Amino acid sequence: MKELVIISGKGGTGKTTITASFAALSENAVIADADVDASDLHLILHPSVRIDNQFFCGHEAEIRQVDCVGCGACLAHCRFEAVKMLGDNAGEAEFSIDASSCEGCGACVRLCPVKAIDFHERYCGEWYVSDTRFGPMVHAVLGAGAENSGKLVNIVRTNAKKVATETGRSLIITDGPPGIGCPVISSVTGADAVLAVAEPTLSGIHDLSRVIELARHFRIKMFVCVNKFDINPGLTEKIERLSEESGAFIAGRISYDREVTNAQNEGLSVIEHNKGVSVGEIKSIWGKISREF
Ligand code: SF4
Ligand code: SF4
Numbered sequence: 001m002k003e004l005v006i007i008s009g010k011g012g013t014g015k016t017t018i019t020a021s022f023a024a025l026s027e028n029a030v031i032a033d034a035d036v037d038a039s040d041l042h043l044i045l046h047p048s049v050r051i052d053n054q055f056f057c058g059h060e061a062e063i064r065q066v067d068c069v070g071c072g073a074c075l076a077h078c079r080f081e082a083v084k085m086l087g088d089n090a091g092e093a094e095f096s097i098d099a100s101s102c103e104g105c106g107a108c109v110r111l112c113p114v115k116a117i118d119f120h121e122r123y124c125g126e127w128y129v130s131d132t133r134f135g136p137m138v139h140a141v142l143g144a145g146a147e148n149s150g151k152l153v154n155i156v157r158t159n160a161k162k163v164a165t166e167t168g169r170s171l172i173i174t175d176g177p178p179g180i181g182c183p184v185i186s187s188v189t190g191a192d193a194v195l196a197v198a199e200p201t202l203s204g205i206h207d208l209s210r211v212i213e214l215a216r217h218f219r220i221k222m223f224v225c226v227n228k229f230d231i232n233p234g235l236t237e238k239i240e241r242l243s244e245e246s247g248a249f250i251a252g253r254i255s256y257d258r259e260v261t262n263a264q265n266e267g268l269s270v271i272e273h274n275k276g277v278s279v280g281e282i283k284s285i286w287g288k289i290s291r292e293f
Contacts, residue, residue, distance in 0.1 A: 001161065001164050001165070001169070001170055001171070001172065002170065002171055002172070002192040002193075002293060003157070003160075003161075003171075003172040003173075003174060003190075003191045003192050003193075004022075004171070004172070004173055004174065004191070004192065004193050004194070004195060004289065004293060005034070005174040005176045005187055005188050005191045005193075005194045005195070006018055006019045006022070006173070006174065006175055006176055006194070006195045006197065007176040007177070007178070007184060007187070007188065007194050007195070007196055007197070007211060008178050008196060008197040008198065008207070008211070009178065009179065009180070009196070009198065009204065009206070009207020009208050009210055009211045010178050010179065010203070010207050011038065011178040011179075012178075013178070013197045013198065013199050013204070013227055014197055014199075014227040014228070014254065014260070015035075015175060015176070015178065015197045016035070016040055016041050016044070016175055017044075017260055017263075017264070017269075017270060018195070018197055018225070018227075018254075018282060018285075019031070019033075019041060019173060019174075019175040020041060020044040020045060020269040020270070021269045021270045021271045021282045021286070022173050022282075022286055023045060023132070023134040023135070023173055023269065024134055024269040024271040024272055025271055025282075025283065025286045026134070026135075026171060026173060026286075028135075028169050028170055028171060029134070029135055029169060029170075029171040029172065029173045030135060030136050030137070030138065030160050030163050030164040030167070030169050030171070030172045030173075031045065031132065031134060031135060031136070031137040031138075031160075031172075031173050031174075031175075032137070032138045032139070032156050032157055032160035032172055032173070032174040032175070033137065033138070033139035033140070033156065033174075033175045034153045034156050034157060034174050034175060034176050034177060034183070034186075034187040035175050035176060035177045035178070035183075036125070036140045036141070036142045036149050036152045036153055036156065036177070036183065037142055037149050037177060037183065038177075039139055039140065039141060039175075041137075041139065041175050042137075042139060043264070043267065044264065044267060044268065044269055045132040045133070045134065045137060045269075046132065046133075046267060047128070047130030047131065047132050047137045047139060048130055048131045048132070049128045049129075049130045050128075050129050050130055050131055051128065051129040052126060052128055053126060053127050053128070054123060054125075054126055055123075055124050055125040055126055055127055055140065055142075055152055055155065056121040056122060056123060056124060057122055057124040057146060057147065057148035057151060057152075058103075058104040058121075058122050058124075058148065059104040059106065059119050059120060059121055059122055060097075060099050060102045060104055060119075060120055060122045061074075061082075061097050061102050061104070061106070061108050061109055061117050061118070061119055062097055062099070062117065062118045062119075062120060063095055063096055063097055063116060063117050063118075064116050064117070064118060065094065065096075067114055067115070067116035068094075068095060068114070068116040069113070069114050069116070070092045070093045070094065070095065071113060071114075072085070072093060072095065073108070073111050073112060073113065074095060074097070074108035074111065074112060074117065075095055077107050077108060077111050078097075078107065078108055079105070079107070080101055080102065080103045080105070081101060082097050082098050082099075082101035082102040082103070083095055083096075083097055083098075083108065084096055084097070084098055097117075100145070104119075104122060106119060122146075123143065124142060124143050124146035124147070124148060124152070125140060125141050125142040125143040125146055125152060126140065126141050127139065127140035127141075127152065127155055127156055127159070128140065129159060129163060135167075135169065136163045136164075136167060136169075138156050138157075138159045138160040138163060139156065140152050140155070140156050149177070149182070149183045149186075150182040150183050150185070150186035151186075153177065153183050153186040153187050154186050157172075157174065157186075157187065160172045160174065174187060174191070176188065176194070180210045180211060180213075180214050184214065185214070185218075188214065188215065188218055188220055189218060191220055192220070192221065192293070193220060193221040193222065193223060193289070193293050194211075194215050194220055194221075194222050194223070195222075195223045195224070195225060195251060195285075195289060196208060196211045196212070196215070196222060196223070196224045196225075196243075196248070197225055197227050198224060198225070198226050198227070198239050199226070199227055199228055199231075200226055200228065200229055200231060200232040200233070200234075200235035200236040200238075200239060201232065201235065202235070204235070204239070205235065205238060205239055205242065208224070208239060208242065208243070209242065212224075212242070212243065212246045212248060215248070216246065216247070221249075221293075222243075222246075222247070222248040222249065223248065223249045223250075223251040223288075223289055223292075224239070224240070224243040224248045224249070224250055224251060225250075225251040225252050225253065225254060225285050226239055226240065226253050226254070227254045228254065228255070228256040229253035229254065229255065229256075230255050230256055231256055236253060249288075249292060251285045251288050251289055252281060252284050252285040252288060253281065254278050254281045254282060254285070255277050255278055255281060257276040257277055257278035258276070259273060259275045259276025259277075259278060259279075260276065260278055262275070262276075263275075270282055271283070
């Protein structure tokens, strides 16, 4: 089993468009959406959820008012100012914990003299195993403001491998998060290859350099493609030179093509929409990666 992760230095470079097209072109793949902070592959693949799982990340403290004796120890020891004094009730102070400020360190739970603080698992989102017209898909939604997306990325990838094993599929195509932070590291660690999608802008070059460094650090085979290459052919050449000098393989170029947006508006992959110059270009990139992967 092999895994190809599609990444980019920043969001909005066409990463998900390419992932959806690869899903349409592949014949025996599991699709994983590891861009859990801003997942949108489902808008094209329209997954039908088969298994729905809750994702918990860490803990949060909650005072049981009925058992609290108002000693204030939790307020005194919380370093994150999550404990609030609500005021007096018949001469006794009342305390409560602001869940959004609680870091789940557990100090108050240990220090409460009457054990009046519960320590729940924190609900942070959901992850799913679904069916799509191109095969099984594992994807997730991280709750608003929830952290630990690296852990959720890991859950998505682990379960994509499990589904691939169960269904006898030999390839996992993963839509990775943008950037080079924790979620991206979590999405490329142990992958067989990455495809970095770059745009021919100055910031695109900067973003790509960071992604190249990341792939080199983890010794992962890297392909690069330039999306909307014709908006600046000079910078496209510069990106391709930089990539080759860094040991990456040039997978190809994709033109600026209004049909890509039309495909998205219709909820289709570019391959299914089958209009515009980008169809052949994406097929060529997929062919090259399939041969050299
Ligand atoms: S668990 Fe830690 S962060 Fe949360 S309220 Fe208690 S002491 Fe504060
Ligand atoms: S430490 Fe326990 S008893 Fe004291 S104020 Fe906090 S919750 Fe109430």
